Amino acid sequence: MMPESNVQTIRRIEAEPGASFWRDAWRRLRKNKLALFGLAVVVVLSALCFLEPLLCRYVIGYTYEQQDLALGPVPPCRAHWLGTDPLGRDLLARLLYGGRISLMVGLLGTAVSLTIGVIYGAVSGFVGGNLDALLMRAVDILYALPFTIFVILLMVFFGQDIRLLFVAIGAIEWLTMARIVRGQVMSLKQQEFIEAARALGLRPSRILLRHIIPNLLGPIIVYATLTVPEVILLESFLSFLGLGVQPPQSSWGVLIKEGAEMMEEYPWLLTYPALVMALTLFSLNFLGDGFRDALDVRASKD
């Protein structure tokens, strides 16, 4: 027994060609002002960060590693728009350089943990039974293992490779994502339209990809935007253990951490990195909400 409408919905989603789906999504995204603003900020910020060598040479006039010990820490002024750190280095240059690393780590690290977490959680929740039990106990184990030692071992065995950063971050951050996705999938797979899809004889992988995961976009996107700041700050801990960036290189996480240590004496060293990070997160957040709305399969049938 199943409502006729569900079968129709399934048939229509199945019939929908991919291209038009993405075109529609883009059309909806373009109508969303906040999302566009978020997209613009992220693009501009990324561009600035990745053009950092050029900007430093022609606009700022200082490189991220150029010290002026005699100058020391000065608050924002004409020569140094965002001030300098105790070694007399230009904060703007360091912020842009750090952005290259942090945006990369933040976005890639989140993407890695997202991919693993969504697939793992979806399979676990969808298949259920013994496999689910096995996979979820594995998650319990990974939660409990001492992360600090894991990072130290990574560094000892593989040396200081920036790619290891993604391994370390991916290894820890996907766990909660997997549990969230699994919970949602377990709840979704009991719903009528999934039963309808089953009744229509669709392959499980197809049901998962085409009917379940799109319904998970909301929580996934929300959690992803929550993961980005966490990953960026986690990087500073990895740097502390020797795995992350090596000085004089920098990252937002490291700048914020060091700024926090001197926030009473040189507040600008904390304020500006934190502001830039906050701006990035707001933008990603608006963008995320926009994506969710744009990709909403239910909205598309209205």
Added chain:
Amino acid sequence: MRSAPLGVLTLCLLLLCGCERRQSLVDIADRAQQYRVSNGDEPADLDPQTSIGQIEHDIMLSLFEGLVTGDPKDVSPIPGVAERWDISPDGRLYTFHLRHNARWSNGDPVTAADFLESYHRMLLPSLAAQYSYMLYPVTNAEAFNLGQITNFSQVGFKVLDDYTLQVTLHSPTPYLLSMMIHDSWYPVPIKTIEKLGALDDRSNPWTRPENFVGNGAFVLKEWRLHSHILVEKNPAYWDAAHVRLNSIYFDPEESYDTEERMFRSGQVHTIRQAPQSKVQFYLKNRPALINDYPILSTYFYKLNVTRPPLNDKRVRQALAMSIDRHAITETVTRAGEMPAYCLTPPNTAGFTATARLREDVAAARRLLAEAGYPDGKGFPAVELLYNTLQNHKAIAEAVQQMWKKNLNIDVRLHNEEWKVYLDSMRRTNYSIGRAGWIGDFMDPSTFMDLFTTDSGNNETGWSNADYDRLCREASNTGDQAVRYAAYQKAEAILVDEMPIIPVYVYTNPRLIRPSVKGWYPNLLDQPNYKFIHLEPETH
């Protein structure tokens, strides 16, 4: 629903406004003669024979008293449990006459046998006391500690009667009394320890407040891990009449920033070190609250002389000569440190090295060219290793830039977590490594012995027969003039060979309230609580 957040907010505000401005803890403590100390971290233990750090040391100073103790002003030896002592003309036989009124906190008299048994325990190979070498000047102490002899009566300690202890040294050691101020020479309550477990059991619970017995001016009352340690005046102490503090409260905060905030909010009288970024502020704006004094400690880089290009003396010299130490102490560390041009800090028990490394960029470039790297060309990749700490990082970054600018060479920075770093250093698995050394007692030997060939702390692969010979010579004579002359020559070799690059001599920017009287800065940063008292500040 809508008014709920507002309600919560109002409630919070009301609650908060109800809190009046409070009397600070130190004001209360001043009147109660309770000295409140933030001592930097949780002590690992309070057994003077197995505890090794400054953290533990600072607390144990209040709980135990050795034969001699440190003068509060300059830590020179003054009578402790020993009222007086005689030294034989050849400097090898010390006879200590103990006070008859010295008591343990449980009322038992402190006798010569207590000291003998304590030193027996200290040297037991199975106790594995890290600082057992502090007793090595004593005849056969080393052999006993290494298990070469098993009969303790062969070791140079002898009880003449209850209140007379004789100590025989294998060679005259003019700084023996200075060494004896160290924790490793404290007596420990052997009977209590034996009652609670094995003598050589590091986990023996005798240091718990409920079991504790000591012979110091104070006795352990409360100890909660990471919360606090409270010691109270020991009524059994022989000089209790002159102890003016009623109690000392030790707060084990491990974060400098937390310590400083506690100091500012009036929760503690003193913290060992102001956070580096705040030293300048205090020096300029609150000079009455800060005391910035030199301590017996040098900051330097170790060079692995087995690895090219650092196996070339000229390269090592070039690196050492092209660092601007003034720029580092004036603009990077900024806590009043003194640039260091040799290993031993100036005026260590009257010894100041005359050999000094000179900063000379032109000469450094010449040396580097002679070594085959004109203008830094072809200089292989070298890594500078440091353990993760903001200060080390800033100094390394500055030095890296100086070498780049002055010698045109690229040195990579590499930070490691503390234990990984220690492991790399121990296995000489590094090129340039950050290091520091705190002297254990007031004598140049505590620095000079570091770089002898068989020193476990050498870690550079550097070995020099002349240097070894000079250090041996110095330790075998009782004549200070001969000793210091040998050390002068040894320092000169070190400065020429450069297995290390001295950077600066530490200072200690202690924050301390003006109500604390009888505390004095000294090179070992060692207070003598017995002489401290509090005078409430008048507002």
Added chain:
Amino acid sequence: MLRFIARRLLETIPVLFIIATVTFFMMRLAPGGPFDTEKQVSKEVRAHMEAHYGLNKPLFQQYLIQMGHLLRGDLGPSFKYPSRTVNEIIADAFPVSLELGFEALAVALVFGLLAGTIASFKQNSPWDHVPMSLAMIGLCVPTFVMGPLLISGFALHLDWFNAAGWFSPRDRVLPALTLGAYYAAYIARLTRGGLLEILRQDFIRTAQAKGAGGARVLFKHALRGGLLPVVSFLGPAIAGLLTGSFVVETIFGIPGLGRYFVTAAFNRDYFMVMGSVLFYALFVILLNLLADIVQVWLNPRLRFE
């Protein structure tokens, strides 16, 4: 349901066994040992210390010995604090973390759920934007900034609280806020996201169209389905909260358990690491089990598998 719980508890045994085994060998692979200090100790001293703790035996034998001790509930002595056992340290520090954890959890749940629920029902209004912006800021301000900021304002300038310490009830306020704020931000975002998702589903729309009141819709349908992500997140999050936070404990000088998770690893305090890892593992497992039960309870269509 009882069968489900019993099965899960049985599964806990192999899980703990694997965690203990992996932790043991990870720990021993890490460079640097418990007795490494800046001042080198002699070979003899090192050998005696290792012998004292049985570290001189073959690794696999040590493993078997330690597993035997663990089976008897004996976590062994601490290397860092030689006169104490790991059992004692945990027994001493855990109540503190538990208390702070519950207080922070209360802060997080009250503010997080409230803000998230209101925001989702008043989407795109100031009731949505203001709390959500605050939540975003909360996420960008890590606890190591939040703590000092709160102390600076409320303890140093206004002098309402001590700057650090854990003695009077008043000492609980700032740490609980600092720790709770971060989780509140997470919960607020997740609640809002989850609820929005449900609110646009057909059956809610149907219910609303049929004229059911907002409050009834909220509690009957929306909260149940919408809280799923929050519940999944809360399992491990509560485990983390109740077993303490290194950063908050260090900033506020709190004698809790959280610091040991980090410092034990840094000190290579092998037995302490093992003890704290297993203790935390037990929490994670039990709270994830609890989360799974709550999930079924929230969503009657689910069955215990």
